[in-house]
Amino acid sequence: MLNAWHQPVPPFVVKQGQRLDITLWLQGDELPERVFLRAEPDNEEWLLVMKAQRHEGMRRYQASLTLNEGEPTRRYCFKLLWADSQQWFGPQGWSPTPPGQLAQFAVDEPDHGPEWVADQLFYQIFPDRFASSGGEHGIQSGSYRHHAAGAEVIRRDWQHPLEDRHAASTFYGGDLDGISAKLPYLQQLGVTALYLNPIFTAPSVHKYDTEDYYQVDPHFGGNAALQRLRVSTHKVGMKLVLDGVFNHTGDSHPWFDRHRQGENGACHHPDSPYRGWFNFYPDGRALDWKGNASLPKLNFAEPQVAEAIYRGEGSVVRHWLRPPYSIDGWRLDVVHMLGENGGATGNLNHLAGIYQAVKQENPQAYVLGEHFGDARRWLHAGVEDAAMNYMGFALPVRAFLAGLDVAYHPVRLDAAGCAQWMDGYRAGLPHGRQLIQFNQLDSHDTARFLTLLQGNAARMQMAAVWLLSWIGVPCLYYGDEIGLDGGNDPFCRKPFPWDVGDWDRPLLALFQRMAALRKQSVALRRGGCQVLYASGETLVFVRLYQQEQVLVALQRDGSGQAQLPHNPLLARGPWRRVEGRGELSETAGGLRLQLAEESATVWRCEG
Structure with a gap:
């Protein structure tokens, strides 16, 4: 052999x-x-x-x-x-x-990706549901009619159970000043960068139906609140990435104006200067995003659309990268769907334009694309720095630990299959790009990982270790660290429970320890990643850089063991266990691991 x-x-x-x-x-x-x-x-x-x-x-x-x-x-x-x-x-x-x-x-070589990203621990926040400052700008029930839902907006108390009915019209009062006030909590967790779901003016709670790209929603505190948040994040050295929704607008945007708030919106005026900015069927209906009439799709075949979004000197993409906001990057919503004439024609050309505009404003800004499927076409084309790594991390981890696929259908995946999936997906991506792929267990678009695990606390701890040790930049979805549960949208968007009595304290402590370990370890932030053993219920991998090595062992069901022969990826010791309860012994032939059921163990050797 x-x-x-x-x-x-x-x-x-x-x-x-x-x-x-x-x-x-x-x-x-x-x-x-x-x-x-x-x-x-x-x-x-x-x-x-x-x-x-x-x-x-x-x-x-x-x-x-x-x-x-x-x-x-x-x-x-x-x-x-x-x-x-x-x-x-x-x-x-x-x-x-x-x-x-x-x-x-x-x-x-040289690596043109943003240098800072690989060292971060991101935290995703759905602004209305994280924390409220109690400011007077908070929305009140009946403040306006949410036309897409056919109902008046609703304001709930923070402790009120979330309901499915009128979910997109239900607000809890979270805002940007609330986020600012909770930065000390995030620092204690180990967070160094924030990714916020959309914050620009829009009628819904999720804000993916943009009404004004140049104004932060007044119920989040307006532009002044974003400036205050930037001052606060700069003081603590925390980065900020915003959500850019450029595939479509909301139907209340003045360019479209379904509800006749202006005089020349494209929806009701065939002679509107914005008519070509959208695509219309012969019966007058606008082409929208996946059957959602409130989200008319932009037509990038119209030069003025590209001018407004990214090409122009005062375009949306450029505006928020400049002072006083100086955001550190954009997450691009459904980035693979953006294009011309109702489809994705010209997609790579326009994304290259967005990417170039971002880098002209700040070469170190992070361009992150949303893809549930295979993102390698876009990554190899160099039109984004990284992808939300569903295909390369979230989905194989879900399949292995929860036994579910992307559609929540049952699937059986052993350790060998999981390793083959994860290694095969990242094969061929430059190492520097692998380091900044955006790894999450869940997000605002998925059920909470703890819910997918049916409340299995041991496997949630396994997932936490995996997230903070696998190659790529980790991101926690708000509340995961304290055991927040919830099914699909809207229940994955519950208000954060600030009563510490509701928290899973051992899980929080584990996230804090792993975040501290990652901060200390160059191997975890910038090292190579090699699966050393994958069979049945057991998966073992090593992260290595120069003389430092971090060994991670995951045991799903039953107790297990793994024999790792001596090789150049494994130091001869001494190995120090820094997390978990597995046992490591050094033998003449290599390392022998003894692993407990449903456990994750981490050892470190610094040569």
């Missing part, structure tokens, strides 16, 4: 001036006669001979790859030759044929 080890991080990949020194480790009885580093530095195949050195029962192969200006992404794999056969090695292991270009190891 032949084993191979490589990760696209130091000490396996080391920059030396204008070259990358790349190392592959092999161990086995039938070592190859020759090993090549295969790369395409000028879009043509190069096979670079790798020099071999013996080292403690293994063999180390090294070669250098020259860095070319204007070509930041270096993709490579390894070719092994015997007298009458060959094998290839890439991120997904062995193959008898060359890995496809987008399934090879990849390193961005």
